[in-house]
Amino acid sequence: MTTTLTPTRPDRAQRKAERASARTFRQKASPVSTGILIIGAIYCLFPVFWVLMASSKDSSELFSTFTLMPSTHLWDNIVQLSQYRDGLFWRWVLNTAIYAGVGALASTWISAISGYVLAKFEFPGKKVVFSILLMGVLVPGVILAIPQYFLLAEVGLTNTMWSVLLPQIISPYGIYLARIYAAASVPTEVIEASRTEGAGELYIFNRIALPMMGPGLVTIFLFQFVAVWNNFMLPYIMLGDDKLFPVTVGLSGLLNQGASAPSMYTLVITGALLSIIPLIILFLVLQRYWKVDLAAGAVKA
Amino acid sequence: MTVTEAPVATRSSTPTVRRGRGTFRSRVLVPYAMLAPGIILFVAFMAAPIVYTLFLSFQKTKVSGLGLGSGARSTVFAGIDNYVTTLTNTEFGASVGRVLVYGFILIPLMLGLALLFALLLDSRRTRAAGFSRTAIFLPYAVPAVISSLLWGFLYLPAVSPFYFVFDKLGWDVPSLLSSGGVTFAIANIALWGGVGFNMIVMYTSLKSVPSDIYEAAKLDGASEIQIALRIKVPIIAPAIVMTALFSMVATLQVFAEPTTLRPLTNSLSTSWSPLMLVYRDAFTRDDIYSAAATSIVIALVTFAFSFLFLRVVQKRAFGQED
Numbered sequence: 020m021t022t023t024l025t026p027t028r029p030d031r032a033q034r035k036a037e038r039a040s041a042r043t044f045r046q047k048a049s050p051v052s053t054g055i056l057i058i059g060a061i062y063c064l065f066p067v068f069w070v071l072m073a074s075s076k077d078s079s080e081l082f083s084t085f086t087l088m089p090s091t092h093l094w095d096n097i098v099q100l101s102q103y104r105d106g107l108f109w110r111w112v113l114n115t116a117i118y119a120g121v122g123a124l125a126s127t128w129i130s131a132i133s134g135y136v137l138a139k140f141e142f143p144g145k146k147v148v149f150s151i152l153l154m155g156v157l158v159p160g161v162i163l164a165i166p167q168y169f170l171l172a173e174v175g176l177t178n179t180m181w182s183v184l185l186p187q188i189i190s191p192y193g194i195y196l197a198r199i200y201a202a203a204s205v206p207t208e209v210i211e212a213s214r215t216e217g218a219g220e221l222y223i224f225n226r227i228a229l230p231m232m233g234p235g236l237v238t239i240f241l242f243q244f245v246a247v248w249n250n251f252m253l254p255y256i257m258l259g260d261d262k263l264f265p266v267t268v269g270l271s272g273l274l275n276q277g278a279s280a281p282s283m284y285t286l287v288i289t290g291a292l293l294s295i296i297p298l299i300i301l302f303l304v305l306q307r308y309w310k311v312d313l314a315a316g317a318v319k320a
Numbered sequence: 321m322t323v324t325e326a327p328v329a330t331r332s333s334t335p336t337v338r339r340g341r342g343t344f345r346s347r348v349l350v351p352y353a354m355l356a357p358g359i360i361l362f363v364a365f366m367a368a369p370i371v372y373t374l375f376l377s378f379q380k381t382k383v384s385g386l387g388l389g390s391g392a393r394s395t396v397f398a399g400i401d402n403y404v405t406t407l408t409n410t411e412f413g414a415s416v417g418r419v420l421v422y423g424f425i426l427i428p429l430m431l432g433l434a435l436l437f438a439l440l441l442d443s444r445r446t447r448a449a450g451f452s453r454t455a456i457f458l459p460y461a462v463p464a465v466i467s468s469l470l471w472g473f474l475y476l477p478a479v480s481p482f483y484f485v486f487d488k489l490g491w492d493v494p495s496l497l498s499s500g501g502v503t504f505a506i507a508n509i510a511l512w513g514g515v516g517f518n519m520i521v522m523y524t525s526l527k528s529v530p531s532d533i534y535e536a537a538k539l540d541g542a543s544e545i546q547i548a549l550r551i552k553v554p555i556i557a558p559a560i561v562m563t564a565l566f567s568m569v570a571t572l573q574v575f576a577e578p579t580t581l582r583p584l585t586n587s588l589s590t591s592w593s594p595l596m597l598v599y600r601d602a603f604t605r606d607d608i609y610s611a612a613a614t615s616i617v618i619a620l621v622t623f624a625f626s627f628l629f630l631r632v633v634q635k636r637a638f639g640q641e642d
Contacts, residue, residue, distance in 0.1 A: 047445060048445055048446075048447050049443070049445035049446065052440040052443055052445060052446045053445075053446050053447045053448060055436070055437075055440055056437060056440050056441065056446060056448070056449065056452035056456075057448065057452060059433070059437055059452060059455075059456050059515075060451065060452040060455035060456055061455075062512070063455050063456045063458055063459050063512065063515075063516060064455050064458070066459075066467070066470040066471060066474060066512070067458070067462075067470075069470065069473075069474060069481070070470055073473065073479070081479065082478050082479065085481070085484060086479050086480065086481045086484060087481050129357050129358050129361065130358070132354055132355075132357070132358070133354075133355055133357075133358035135354075136351050136354045136355050137355075140350075140351040140354075141347075142347055142348055142351040142352070143347075143348060145351075148355065148359070151362075152358075152362060155362060155366050157569075157622075157623065157626060158366060158370070158619070159569055159572075159573050159619065159622055162573065162595075162615050162618055162619050162622075163365070163366060163369045163370070165373075165598060165599070165602050165608075165611060165612075165615060166369035166370070166372050166373040166376075166612070166615070167365060167369045168602075169372065169376070169608065170364075170368060170369055170372055185361070185364075185365065186365040188361055188365075189358065189361035189362050189365050189366060191362070191366075194358060220350050220354065221354070224354070245460070245461070248463050249463045249464060249576075251463070251464060251465050251575065251576035251579070251580075252575050252576065252595070252599075255579075256599070256603070266466075267463050267465035267466065267576075268465075270465065270466065270469060271465050271469075271579070271580050274469060274472075274580065274583050274584075275583045277583065278583045278584075284473075287469060288469075288473065291466050291469050291470060294466060295461070295462050295466055298461045298462065299458060299461055299462075301461070302458065302460075302461040303454070
């Protein structure tokens with residue numbers, strides 16, 4: 020089983036062609052099925068719309084005016100959030116970018132090289148290595164978080180950035196996917212030809228195989244990025260110093276303070292808005308890459 | 321996680337680099353050197369924590385004398401004491417029960433809706449499919465903590481537009497954050513975050529089916545709904561099974577949503593879900609040994625569930641293919 024994230028968004032030319040062919044076959048529109056999907060879309064967009072409205076209110080308006088009525092304090096709220104403890108929020112944003120961005124990049128490279136070796140080399144113990152890695156897919160990462168804490172505590176790495184970065188670099192699932200991509204997209208003859216020309220194995224991997232696996236690797240990167248950004252428990256356990264928090268742990272802490280100081284709620288809401296906007300943009304932009312993934316045929320979807 | 325078949329890649333007949341005349345160096349050292357980063361990280365952050373948890377779960381602290389001074393506390397072998405404690409702990413049983421109820425509400429609803437949306441997206445009679453697909457998938461970009469924050473506020477009667485409407489209509493709707501509603505509240509957050517992802521998995525699977533199958537059925541006079549139920553659903557059954565499996569595993573581990581909602585409600589205890597209980601034992605009560613035993617039990621239950629489910633479903637769904 021492979022995994023492909025494929026909210027396909029055909030490029031313009033392709034879309035035009037599709038539309039043209041759809042017109043020939045075009046069948047009567049069904050208001051029911053269109054309607055059900057639109058209701059689903061509204062359900063999914065509603066909280067995002069709400070947070071946009073709510074973050075434009077000051078803390079007294081939040082509880083006194085109708086919740087979907089926009090107000091004019093969005094900029095004030097952003098300034099206030101930025102001033103909170105000398106810009107701690109932006110520190111969280113930066114941390115998140117490091118944890119998810121750097122972590123997912125490292126994870127993708129390691130998954131790629133492991134998957135490539137497992138797909139393209141014949142060596143003793145290969146089956147055993149692959150089966151053990153595969154079992155890792157079934158081990159829920161969340162259950163590992165607490166033992167990882169105790170092990171890292173032994174070597175004094177807890178409450179550092181490493182404690183959040185390192186455990187999330189290994190991704191058995193990513194290796195599994197990379198193995199499929201490597202087998203499907205890197206021709207053995209190319210590897211052998213480069214070898215006869217005297218290229219080193221790492222050179223062959225980095226310069227020849229890696230680009231060939233490209234679109235599939237974007238998928239692995241996205242998966243890992245979302246997984247790290249979504250993982251709340253690991254940083255929640257590992258970190259005590261709030262300067263090291265990712266946005267998720269930071270906002271959850273602010274919400275906790277809100278119970279005694281409701282003015283915090285405005286900060287939490289504005290923070291939630293600011294942290295999902297880049298994600299949503301990234302998501303929409305990367306949809307194109309998911310499409311490449313499909314069109315390139317790297318993965319049979 | 322999205323799932324599609326890729327049988328080609330895993331077949332053992334995949335041509336691999338022939339290195340029959342290779343030296344020991346090229347046959348063994350090179351591949352293992354290239355695998356080293358992966359293997360080292362796997363051992364350090366997956367294998368070692370599991371072994372260490374197992375080790376901890378068979379230990380306990382022994383207090384001698386009054387428990388004062390540095391030598392008064394020692395760690396001794398505990399046998400299965402910690403497991404007995406876990407399994408007889410009513411709090412643990414209650415948290416498992418809550419999570420099961422939560423799963424029974426969430427999984428059928430989430431997968432049912434995901435399947436419905438995927439089939440509708442695939443239907444030629446649907447309009448605005450691109451917009452709906454993107455919109456429904458979008459919550460996947462929002463992490464559980466933030467979606468819990470958003471919904472948490474939407475559940476608060478003072479802020480919620482729903483309660484505003486209920487109020488105007490004169491209805492007295494109990495808060496979802498009350499003890500009776502909180503399971504639904506959390507299930508809704510997970511539904512919101514998960515339905516789009518599962519929809520995309522199923523939709524991807526549907527797209528891989530050659531459309532001539534449907535054309536043939538249509539010529540035979542099958543209706544759109546018949547085609548959906550009799551042809552499309554069985555074809556994408558493997559994808560549905562995998563989404564169900566991943567959803568079940570995720571359900572047993574629910575942690576972020578209830579932890580984030582806690583400040584907004586009194587009806588979530590620190591042991592609401594099994595993992596919250598583990599967290600509390602390990603960090604609030606400093607009882608890492610029973611926390612370790614509980615983690616092992618959760619992991620085993622997860623495994624057992626997954627295997628059992630796969631076996632049952634495989635027999636039912638794919639038995640006729642053998």
